[in-house]
Amino acid sequence: MDNLDAIILCTDANMIVPAMFVAHAARTHAGARSAAFDTVIVTDLAAAGPTERQFMAANGIRHEAISFDDLRSVFDKAGRLTAATLVKLTLAERFAGRYRRILYLDCDLTLHADVSVLFSLDLGGMPVAANRRGMLCRTEAERKTIWGHFAELGMTEPYRYFNSGVMLIDVDAWKAERLAERCLDFIRRNPALCPLPDEDSLNAVLDGRFASLSPLWNMPARRDIYMPLYAQIEAAIVHYSGHDKPWKRFGAHKPLFPDMEACRLYQSFIAASPWPHWLAAQWNRHDLVEALRTAWDRRWSIWRGTSTEPTRQQAADYVARFLDYVATAEFCDVAQGLVRRDGSSLSVAAKIR
Numbered sequence: 172m173d174n175l176d177a178i179i180l181c182t183d184a185n186m187i188v189p190a191m192f193v194a195h196a197a198r199t200h201a202g203a204r205s206a207a208f209d210t211v212i213v214t215d216l217a218a219a220g221p222t223e224r225q226f227m228a229a230n231g232i233r234h235e236a237i238s239f240d241d242l243r244s245v246f247d248k249a250g251r252l253t254a255a256t257l258v259k260l261t262l263a264e265r266f267a268g269r270y271r272r273i274l275y276l277d278c279d280l281t282l283h284a285d286v287s288v289l290f291s292l293d294l295g296g297m298p299v300a301a302n303r304r305g306m307l308c309r310t311e312a313e314r315k316t317i318w319g320h321f322a323e324l325g326m327t328e329p330y331r332y333f334n335s336g337v338m339l340i341d342v343d344a345w346k347a348e349r350l351a352e353r354c355l356d357f358i359r360r361n362p363a364l365c366p367l368p369d370e371d372s373l374n375a376v377l378d379g380r381f382a383s384l385s386p387l388w389n390m391p392a393r394r395d396i397y398m399p400l401y402a403q404i405e406a407a408i409v410h411y412s413g414h415d416k417p418w419k420r421f422g423a424h425k426p427l428f429p430d431m432e433a434c435r436l437y438q439s440f441i442a443a444s445p446w447p448h449w450l451a452a453q454w455n456r457h458d459l460v461e462a463l464r465t466a467w468d469r470r471w472s473i474w475r476g477t478s479t480e481p482t483r484q485q486a487a488d489y490v491a492r493f494l495d496y497v498a499t500a501e502f503c504d505v506a507q508g509l510v511r512r513d514g515s516s517l518s519v520a521a522k523i524r
Contacts, residue, residue, distance in 0.1 A: 175208075175270065175271040175272070175290075176207070176208040176209070176270055176271060176272045176273070176274070176287070176290045177208055177209040177210070177211050177266065177269075177270045177272075177273050177274070178194070178197050178208060178209070178210045178211070178273075178274045178276060178286070178287065179210075179211045179212075179213060179262055179266075179273050179274070179275055179276070180193055180194055180211070180212050180213070180275075180276050180277070180278055181212075181213045181214075181255050181258035181259055181262075181275075182212065182213070182214055182218065182255050182278055183214065183215050183218050183239070183253050183254070183255045184214070184215070184217070184218040184219075185253075186255070186278045187212070187214060187218055187219060187223055188418075188441075188444075188446060188449055189278040189279060189416075189418060190212050190214075190278045191212065191223070191226060191227065191230075191232065191444075192278075192418075192436075192437060192440050193276055193277075193278055193280050193281075193282065194210045194211075194212055194227075194230075194232045195230055195232070195440065196281070196282040196436075196440075197210055197276070197282055197286055197287070198210050198230065198231055198232070200282055200283075200284055200285045200286065201285045201286075201287045202285070204285065204287055205231060205287070207287070208287050208290065209233055209270070210231065210232050210233065211232070211233045211234070211235055212227060212232055212233070212234055212235070213235045213236075213237060213258055213262075213265075214234065214235070214236055214237075214255075215236070215237070215238065215239045215254075215255070216236050216237070216238055216239075218236070219234055219236065222445050222446075225445075226444065226445060237258075237265070239253075239254040239255060239258065240254075242254040242257045242258065242261075242355075245257055245355055245358055245359060245368070252367075252368070256368060256369050257355070257358075257368060257369055259275050259335065259338070259369055260350065260351045260354050260355060260369055260372070260373070261351045262275060262340065263340055263342045263345035263346050263350070263351065264346060264351055266342065267342055267343075267346055270342055271341075271342060271343075272290050272339060272340065272341060272342065273339075273340040273342060274286060274287070274289055274290065274337075274338070274339050274340075275335075275337070275338045275339075275340060276336070276337060276408075277336035277337070277410065277412075279336070279410065279411045279412060279416055279417065280336070280337070280408050280409065280410055280411070281408070281409045281411070281417060281432070281433045281436055282407070282408055283405075283406055283407055283408070283409070284405075284407035284408075284519045285519075286388070286407060286408060288509060288519065289339050289384075289388070289504070289509070290339075291507075291509065292339060292382070292503060292504060292507060292509065293503070293507060294339070294341050294344070294382045294503070295382055295503065296344065297341070297344065297380060297381055297382040298340065298341050298344035298345040298347075298348055298350060298377075298380075298381075299333075299338050299339065299340050299341070299345065299373075299377070299381050299382070300338070300339040300381060300382035300383070300384050300503060301333035301334060301335065301337060301338045301339070301381050301382075301383075301384060301389070302333060302334050302337060302383075302384045302385075302386055302388055302389035303331060303332065303333050303334075303383050303500075304332055304333060304334045305317045305318070305321065305330060305332040306329075306330065306331075306332075306496070307489065307492050307493055307496060308489075309396070309481040309485055309486065309489045310479075310481055310485055312479070318330060320364075320371075321374075323364055324364055324371060324374060324375040325375055325378070326374060326375065326378050326379065327378055327379070330379070331378075331379030331381070331383075332374045332379075333370075333373075333374065333381050333383075334370065334389055334410070334412070335367075335369050335370040335373055336389060336410050336412060337384075337388055337389045337408055337410065339382075339384070350373070350376060350377075353372075353376045354369070354372035354373055354376055355372070357372040357375050357376060358371075358372045361375075382503045383500070383501065383502050383503060384502060384503065384504055385497070385500075385502040385504050385505055385510050385512070385517050386404060386493075386497060386517070387404050387405060387406050387407050387408070387510065387517045387518070387519065388407050388408050388504070389408055389410050390404065390406040390408065390409045390410065391409075391410065391412075392409060392410065392411045392412070392415055392417075392433075393409060393429075393430040393432060393433070394415065394426055394429060394430065395426065395486075396481065396486035396489060396490065397490075398430070399490050400490060400493060400494070403494055403497070403515045403516045403517070404497065404516065404517045404518075405516075405517060405518040405519065407519050409433065411433065415429075417433030417434060417436075417437060418434075418437050418450060418453050419453045419454050419458070420434065420453070420454045420458075421454045421458040421459045421461070421462040422454065422458045422461060422462055423458075423461035423462065423464070423465045424465070425462060426466075427462050427463065427465075427466040437450055438450060494515035495515070497512075497515050497516075497517060498512070498514050498515045505517075508520055
């Protein structure tokens, strides 16, 4: 066992550049500490070509090519999700005996601190630590939809649902609970209940049994109503979940004038990479037209009073409730001194450079 811990990302060919962006950022922020853990990108067999493999090797990123075939039939492959989504469920079994802890990261993240400090957390016997989601909703209609989904998954109140895009996995505990087997079985038996197959199945099986991380390890995209949160919370990880990806400048699901921090990080990475034109190729004229149309439709629905988006007052109330949650909830990283909390403010306490 040459390293006890690893940061691992899973991807197919379509997302290999974002995976390398995140992996490179993890090693850059860790600095000299990066020698204490492995950074691994797991891909399907033919996903990485010679250029990608050379880039990973030159930047201290390990590459593991495996077959995704055994996962392709588990869920409906239509839409934006692929079999790579499910690989995270199998990491503990695949890397048992090699790693003690795995910090799994999605590819649609931007990193702003040394995330490897999470390896020092005591999970209190839990198989995973993650960021809670769904306990706060922007509108009553949103709450009914989200909590109704939790109930359909068979979860019990008070619902403790977590986002699977950032997970600290205790390999032995995960294996002991046979989570991969149980989650894949749940997806096969309940495909209609799993629009997010990995995340929904994990939450259905664990039903709130996870160590809670504070929100700075999995902050929502720097957009619209969430921006006031960034004045209080020093994000270590920002998660651009859904369709609003940081590498796509325009699109129907993006604000017409988004915060550009993530885009600038990508521009810096791409400029020094073997793919200098990759970022520009991620959108076209149609995406710009769709962005303009979406912006117009949004304005029109607000003017007509038919908008389903939160009002300004609802957005302000949501931010206030979120900050109250930050100030009062129990988080294992705060309790163990890894994250500093001052009222509604959060920041990483262990800033090792």
